[in-house]
Amino acid sequence: MTRRCSDCGVRDRSLCGSLNDTELVHLARLGVQRRLVRGESLVRADDPPLICANLQSGAMKVSSVTAGGDDAIVGLLYPGDFIGRPFAGSDHHDVVALTDVELCVFQRADFERALTEHREMEQKLLQRTLAELDRARRWLMLLGRATATARVAGFLDDVQRRLGVNDCQRGMATESVAFDLPLSRGEMADLLGLTIETVSRQMTRLRAGGIIDLPGGRAVVIRDAAALAEAADAFA
Amino acid sequence: MTRRCSDCGVRDRSLCGSLNDTELVHLARLGVQRRLVRGESLVRADDPPLICANLQSGAMKVSSVTAGGDDAIVGLLYPGDFIGRPFAGSDHHDVVALTDVELCVFQRADFERALTEHREMEQKLLQRTLAELDRARRWLMLLGRATATARVAGFLDDVQRRLGVNDCQRGMATESVAFDLPLSRGEMADLLGLTIETVSRQMTRLRAGGIIDLPGGRAVVIRDAAALAEAADAFA
């Protein structure tokens, strides 16, 4: 099933925003649409880096396996995010689907050629990698210094922002925002460098404080975004 | 004092390795040699990103100021490292000299033009940024999960490797490696997300275990590099 990818899911937010239609069509011809179910890997740490991809829908995790054999999540990918290491060596990370996902996958060689031919695309990729680095550094601060509550609050805040959720169904003044977490408690624990129990306790505490609501399953409602952001910043 | 920078300190390890001499000279003409003393800032978080630079000697830190007003170090720069955000918006980080440093500084616009004219340079910069991202992620794992001992051991291990120190003065079989830390205990604490006291205790513990020696001041001698690496990996 090698259906071509009609627009690579990149038209709006991604690498190709600056390309004209002809170029876009050219790039689209190189990409292959692919789906993964929850739990499937796109890239494994020791693979030679043969592919690049754009995530179109769903969420994925970037993880390493620690010396102790634990799964350590070092990044999350949301729609529009780029996967791969053009012009570079091995990646040393696994990239695994957290939900069912849709991707536009390129052979690395094809993608590199496209980058070489389309200068602006390369610049965009550079910008984006720099932005990703900034995000990693922000996260570094969170993980290095923040309390358990701040980590959990920061994570919820980040997810909400990255998913670009907005609850416009009713024109009410309520600022509540609802969404489903792409991760289990265990995965959140891996991500935040905490234990499952601690994550659970902090979620409970945020609910007790009226900041969020947990209707059940993986659903989360943010009742007070300002308080959540404040909890994320609280370094004490 | 706007002396031109003769080779930008980049000939060996850096962006310009792939350029021929003519191109190198062209780039060098754009750069200005600059020195900062310990504690001086090159970039402030809220500055518009007007410059790019290559670090030639010394060490610098990349830091943010937390909501609580603390200084949170999110990265270190060693000779050969690149500073700046070509083609991108603001950086949101301070870049401050940890020791006296020498830099080759470019006006951002000049540097962007050079990147545009020298394709290979741009690819190298991309690669390097991707590598930096990987390093940030490795660090993320360390900060997220590691114990205090592992953080300190990992940091020493990283410094040793990044400084490329080798103790060849005498042909002895001893694998001991000696160097001076570029950071105070307080800065190490910021960097590792620990307190000064904890850093101090862990250093003492590593010394008690015969893994390192602390002759005084900021000097460190690594007595048993293997044990140090093991301590850094110990997630328990």
Place this chain on the structure above:
DNA sequence: CGCTATCTTGACTTTATTCAAGGCTTGTGG
């Protein structure tokens, strides 16, 4: 020589982990 910074060490407190048990969901088969 004395002053100030920085670093080390100790006693106590706070925070998160560990271990252990119980509850809620979900899916399956009777």
Place this chain on the structure above:
DNA sequence: CCACAAGCCTTGAATAAAGTCAAGATAGCG
């Protein structure tokens, strides 16, 4: 439709880790 099993989530009590507060010890520096 209900019972039951499996997985995930929550909660509690005990333990271990790092932080805080408070003295001293060293090292630079004038």
